[in-house]
Amino acid sequence: MTEEQMAERRAVGALSSTVLDCPDPERLAAFYRLLTGWEVTYRSEAYVFIGDGPVRIGFQRVGEFRPPAWPSDGARAHLDFTVPELASAVAELLAAGATKPEHQAGGDHWVTLLDPDGHPFCLAIPE
Structure with a gap:
């Protein structure tokens, strides 16, 4: 087609x-x-x-839930969210149980976090 x-x-x-x-x-x-x-x-x-x-x-x-591996070459999906200010959003979500993996691919553009069960998600400021 x-x-x-x-x-x-x-x-x-x-x-x-x-x-x-x-x-x-x-x-x-x-x-x-x-x-x-x-x-x-x-x-x-x-x-x-x-x-x-x-x-x-x-x-x-x-x-018997097993969290996805981050980062990995296997198939996976993740959610992306925009936030008004990156540093304060990261701090608030870390305090709520998220973790920040060492591997960060976004540079200054976005941050990857893992939710309390290990699912990766990204935070970015609107473009």
Whole structure:
């Protein structure tokens, strides 16, 4: 299919959520609520979702959870967030349970942190 054909094609679907595996959905949702300011939109024993608009972040309980390796050459995904000021956001999230890995690929442009369960995410100031 050409680029022109792709541009004319209607969307098949819309992104509604990104879900992170974790051992404790309530705990990880609380961390990301601090980061985003989003409210809980759904909760059950196995899931918690937070959101503020059409896209949500979900947290799914997984037994024997193993965090992703950072950095690694294997397949993985991560979330990117913009913050008004990088240093203060990093300090607040470190105090809330994030860790800052030694490997930082962003230079002065962004910072990679690991959430309390080890998922990498990046913080950057708006361009």
